[in-house]
Amino acid sequence: MSDRPHPILVGVAALVYLFLMVPLVIVVGAALSDTTYLTFPPKGLSLRWFENIFEISAFRRTIVTSLQIAFLGTLIALLIGIPAAYALNRFRVELPNWLGTLFVLPILVPEIVFGFALLKSLTAGAGVPIFAALLIGHTLLVLPYVVRVISASLASFDFSIEEAAISLGSAPVKTFFTIVLPNVRAGVIAAFILAFITSLNDVSVSLFLTGPGISTLPIQILAHVEQFFDPTVASVSVLLMFLTVAVMAVVERTLGLTFLAK
Amino acid sequence: MTQPLDLQSISAHYGTTKVLEDLSLSVQAGELVSLLGASGCGKTTTLRLIAGFLSPTTGSITLGGRDLTRLPPHKRDIGLVFQNYALFPHLSVLDNVAFGLKQRGLGSTERRKRAMGMLERVGLTPLADRSPGALSGGQKQRVALARALVIEPPLLMFDEPLSNLDAKLRVDMRVEIRQLQRANGTTSVYVTHDQEEAFSISDRVAIMNAGRLMQFDRPEVLYRRPANTFVARFVGFENIIPFKVTARDGAAVAAETAGMTLHLSQAGFGSIPDSFLLATRPDGLAVSTDPDAEGLPAQLGLRTYLGRAYQYQCETPAGRVVANGSLTTPLEAGTRVKLVPVPEQCTILPAEGAH
Structure with missing residues (x-):
């Protein structure tokens, strides 16, 4: 066996990277274009469409809203999802199987149906304010991911480690935070x-x-595209991409992305 | 700090399934008692009840006069050693050992001093700063042992601690465990399914089956004088032959089974009931080709080689039995022989259903 990867493997891998990277390159390129319409390769180089994002107040507001909703929704989902995943794994034998399925339902239901159901029940039904409805909707949307991913992590956790800590005198709640x-x-x-x-x-x-006055960034992008064809959309997309990368970078810096190696 | 452990008529259920029935067991201070039995016999359940991870339906658990029955597990002060070591993967070896001391509110200098002292006793001083993931199975189990011992618990419990180790290391480790336990004089409960391990390490062994205690005694007694057919078969009395007493003359007793009369002396067995079972290991039946020998008539079946003897599957009027014959004269299948019980290697059990 040689250590050199097979040429076909290298070729396929290169194609996959190309397939993943090219759209990103095009979007970044289009965002930097000096023209008033979307084009690639860019004609001239300019950052004016990035400036334009912040000149349109709807973008400014929706970026903030999106970040707030994403952060708070994720936080709440973690607060619900971590204990839920723990209980589902710790008491797997004692708990009925359908309970685990319950937490995956928001993924199984088509998102469009899920969104409509939330509209009917929260906004139209119970008269929940728009921001709160968005927050509840996004919390429910991401909860399955939280429960699934943490469950997968707990599945390989040996609960006798927890029992060892308890037997050594650590109270159960404390053990959860210091050991589990x-x-x-x-x-x-x-x-x-x-x-x-x-x-x-x-x-x-x-x-x-x-609803009126409150929107998220992706919805604002859609609304913008319906009316304008300037490169602002591309620059917002680049911004969204960088936000995503920034989140990962911050998490990596503070907590470490060791999970990527596992 | 050594204390006696007392279990009083413990019953336990998983849902509606009864897993332990009316178990009473007293472990003396400083004693090492093994719970021995096949999986599902209730030995691990018993350990988890004592540790507090399960609650008994009825009964009480006391340790040195302190009632543990309703005490949460983290207040029981029991050192536990697990089969899969259960070391804290995110802590160093030293911090693993010091964990229990930290829970007891000891300062960091004192913690370190005591943990290092304990690591030295199990010969792991050079590995103090390693992560548990970097250790071998035997080293992991030593860390687990150190972690349980360093808190100087009044009771130490082992849950199949050597099952994940290879055979050679198992023997070394059990000697080490016994030496540490003796040196500290810590009352200990040791759960295992391995008879040799239990017998070699324990002061007394509790043999369990289907949630019940079958017999609780010193290994020597269990090995030579099992109290019932379950324990007899468990410790290797493979042949269990029913007899009826036909005559008694003082201490001498004559008993009969299909085709043979057996002469026994009451002195060797205590009282002999009118109807009893004679239990022997394969070595306890001598294979005799002498047609006039007073023994059980048998036809030899399959012969297997044990190294120290040949073993024969034998058909007799009393059913199938197993006997060992000498290496010098291997016999062919189909040979008709007499199987002569060797009284010193036999024991007597009450007939089933008679007690």
Whole structure:
């Protein structure tokens, strides 16, 4: 066996990277164009379309809203999802199987149906304010990811480790924070990133829950494209991409992306 | 700090399934008692009840006069050693050992001093700063042992601690465990399915089956004088032959089974009931080709080579039995022989259903 990868493997890998990277390159290129319409390759180089994002107040507001919703929604989902995933794994034998399925339902239901159901029940039905409805919708949207990812992490956690700590005199709640959580940290980080990005990029659920005065960035992009064909859309897309990368970078800096190696 | 452990008529259920029935067991201070049995016999359940991870339906658990029955597990002060070591993967070896001391509010200097002292006793000083993931199975189990011992618990419990180690290391480790336990004089409960391990390491062994205690005694007694057919078969009395007493003359007793009369002395067995079972290991039946020998008539079946003897599957009027014959004269299948019980290697059990 030689250590050199097979030429076909190298070729396929290169194609995959190309397939993933080219659209990004095109979007970045289009965003830098000096023209008033979308084009690639860019004609002239300019940052004016990036400036333009911040000149349109709707973009400014929706970027803030999107970040707030993504951050708070992910946080709430983690607060619900971590204990839920723990209980589902710790008491797997005792708990009925359907309970685990319950937490995956928002993924199984088509998002468009899910969004419509939330509109009917929250906004139209219970009269929940738009921001709160968006927050609830996004929390429910990302909860399955949180529960699944942390469950996967807990599945390989040996609960006799927890019992060992308890037998050594550590109270159960304290044990959860000092022993269980540090050992599923990678799963929590992965869940955070996945949930945050899912929320930030969501269209279908937000479509139903946004309303007068409050919208999210992806919905605003859609609205903008319907009226204008200037490169602002491309520059917003680049911004969204960089937000995603920034989230991962910040998480990597503060907590470490060790889960990528596992 | 060594204390006696007392279990009083413990019953336990998983849902509606009864897993332990009326178990009473007293472990003396400083004693090492093994719970021995096949999987599902209730030995691990018993350990988890004592540790507090399960609650008994009825009964009480006391340790040195302190009632543990309703005490949460983290207040029981019991050192536990697990089959899969259960080391904290995110802490160094030293921090693993010091964990229990930290829970007891000891300062970091004192923690370090005591943990290092304990690591030295198990010969792991050079590995103090390693991560548990970098250790071998035997080293991991030593860390687990150190972690349980360093808190100086009044009770130490082992849950199949050697099952994941290879055979050679298992023997070394059990000697090491026994030496540490003896040196500290810590009352210990040791769960295992390995008879040799239990017998070699324990002061007394509790043999369990289907949630019940079958017999609780010193290994020597269990090995030579099992109290019932379950324990007899468990410790290798493969042949269990029913007899009826036909005559008694003082201490001498004559008993009969299909085709043979057996002469026994009451002195060797205590009282002999009118109807009893004679239990022997394969070595306890001498294979005799002498047609006049007073023994069980048998036809030899399959012969297997054990190294120290040949073993024969034998058909007799009393059913199938197993006997060992000498290496010098291998016999062919189909040979008709007499199987002569060797009284010193036999024991007597009450007939089933008679007690």
